[in-house]
Amino acid sequence: MTLIKSISGIRGTIGGTVGDNLTPIDTVKFAAAYGTWIKSQRTKENYRVVVGRDARISGAMVQNLVMNTLIGMGIDVIDLDLSTTPTVEIAVPLEHADGGIILTASHNPKQWNALKLLDHNGEFLNAEHSQRVLDIAAADAMEFADVDDLGTITENQAYFDIHIDEVLDLEFVNVKAISDCNFKVVVDAVNSTGGIAIPLLLERLGVEAVKIHCEPNGQFPHNPEPLKQHLTDLSEKVVSSHADFGIAVDPDVDRLAFMDEKGVMFGEEYTLVACADYILSQRPGNTVSNLSSTRALRDVTEKHGGTYTASAVGEVNVVNAMKATNAVIGGEGNGGIIYPESHYGRDALVGVALFLSLLAERKIAVSELRASYPSYFMSKKKIDLNPSIDVDAILVAMEAKYAHEQISTIDGVKIDFASEWVHLRKSNTEAIIRIYTEAPSQEKADVLADKIIDEIKKVAGL
Template sequence: MALIKSISGIRGTIGGEVSNNLTPIDAVKFAAAYGMWLKNNSTKQNLTVIVGRDARISGKMVSSLVCNTLVGLGINVTDIGLSTTPTVELAVTLDAADGGIIITASHNPKQWNALKLLNNKGEFLNGEAGEAVLKIAEDDSYIFAEVDNLGTYNKKSNYMQKHIDEVLKLNLVDVEAIKKAKFKVVVDAVNSSGGIVIPALLEELGVECVKLYCEPNGHFPHNPEPLKEHLTDISELVVKEKADFGIVVDPDVDRLALVSEDGSMFGEEYTLVACADYVLSKTPGNTVSNLSSSRALRDVTEKHQGKYEASAVGEVNVVELMKASNAVIGGEGNGGIIYPESHYGRDSLVGVALFLSHLAHSKMSCKALRDSYPSYFMSKNKIELTPQINVDKILETIASNYKNEDVITIDGVKINFASEWIHLRKSNTEPIIRIYTESTSQETADALALRFIEEIKNCI
């Protein structure tokens, strides 16, 4: 079991020993540290924090602990209950709140949960703010409110509908074109909150929706990370239902994967590519993704005479570079779409609406659209870490061994070869080294990964 503290929040497995897992005491401690950080950095007397959660079994328990801790600090809480990460991000801006906390472990299995922390813009904390929160938790420097100064607690339950309304207002979401196309779609929401909000969005867009694993009970029917090997059920159902395509979201609905009408993977890397192609065709500009994302976004951006840039992995890093480069769309190759016209956060609802608009305008099938893009193949692997493994030393050795190649070290080590690349980095959310490769065929991408796995093992 594990507890991982990082600038983006705290993530761990439920139960077990304090400080080694995400126990109630750890949840309270970290919520208190975040609340103190808010108070230390505001001149306002009355602060408000939005709190929402995905459908994980532990969600209600952790949310209750977090909400009451903030109230104990004298902070007002708006509990929006079962929700999504992008919904909480939007709620912070819609309500002009001072911050937000999302109770979700994203793609991790059901025994995990986490506190994701937002600033008053509804964006993830940057490195400096995250470090400050960690320092407060380490020092146990909390000052709780006296009885007459406790915060208030309010429940509101209509924010997923507000989120849908905001998506439908976007200029590039062509509601009439989507309705006219009469799409039929299968949705796999891994029995979390996406099972409510994605079908509701599709209904308003006039899309026929076949539900698969859309009961928000927190019992994930398969590994919740939307990778090919976990999505055999929806692939089969898309073909059986003669659907136009399939939609897959992770438990907190910030990652979007698509399945073509023949059951093949559109590829979560190509979710961003397709949405960017559509946005750039209407509003030319620049794009950003992280170092572990496909070169296909660069190719599509340059086709539209835009400039592509790559950031370190992590949503906050992508957002910072998007703002600096005035990007019109960006995101991460894990199916995360960030569209500034809506907000600076990965948002599957926005991704679904933009993709449907693109498909309606193109008058192509999902598979034909996928085949129209540059063909790259990725291999995503990992090596489990033990405390004895010196990851930094391993990455330094690899970088040194390939110093005559195009090596980028802003986030782990990325080595660009002529027709392929590899990115090695320590995960922010799990005790692993991630090994991502991309090449011109699946065989060569897999072979590149296996080659470097052996090189890493030789360094241990």
């Protein structure tokens, strides 16, 4: 497996050969490159970096490599140990740190791990800074500290509680109303750190938590991506427990999916729609999601008198668009909630609290809530092309073909029709075009995707 180096961090499989996988050598190299970048940002006497990890099997090994590399560069480390991505993001500014590293491969299987890199705001590095870290690593331009200038490691086990306190203090999280409803909720945390954080949050909210797969041992009982086909255990438990709904999170707890009281998926795309509906009902304003997210967010935003903006795919891009439009909430259709009143990062804990506040206010079942939103259906397909084919030329040709429609080219080509859309994105590593469509029915979404694939083949001469 090729080591993947991108704007979102350094990701790879454990074991194998140096340069092709996330080996200890590669882990040290990129941690040192990040440490070098940290020290290049500001000249000061002491530097601090927050480090936390999800519960995957390789986590402790990778964390020790990263932390000891940083102290070898003279950088002090605040060790959160088992944590979540949003918890580390919150900790960075609270600790007045220069950055943070989350050791998690998100929804990837157990053999994967990654270094996700944060700046001093607790936000993911932008493209320019990410590239600088990669350049430093490629040039081996790292310098380590003398023995008298080594950094230190300070453990801090308080941040789950600090994070939850911060969520409960948010203006529109209605703790009393939630507690008064006596909700019963099933939690599937895929045996990672969500199994610690989400039940603790629910307890503080007065919600009964029925836990499945909540032991943070890294032994994922199913594919860790919180999609319908992976959550049969959750569906069955919601029904058999007579629960109000179910919660599923990914290993690092920045993605959130719900299941209604009948054991039916609420729809990962609709996590953001529901949370935005609640916030907009309290504080009207603008919203942002990426180009591949459901149109339902636009519909809900406009219903509340706000303006919806679509960004390029990627959390950094969503955050930049949110700041530019002063959005009150935003995120990604994969169940990622970004609520600026808390912080500029996807946060499942915030999403759970907002969703419960919405249910407590409206006093309806989760299935009824889902039925109140516009229904759209997605198709996600791809077409493999010969490496000799000019993928960019194909995208230009498709843009020209549909020039009479509403077009966006900030990230591939997105074509908005009256009642449906298609988004074409090329892979950065393979001769592939990914085709995402959305329409009022699954059949129409699939038909549109197949139609576009046929047109791409004609343009490519296939």
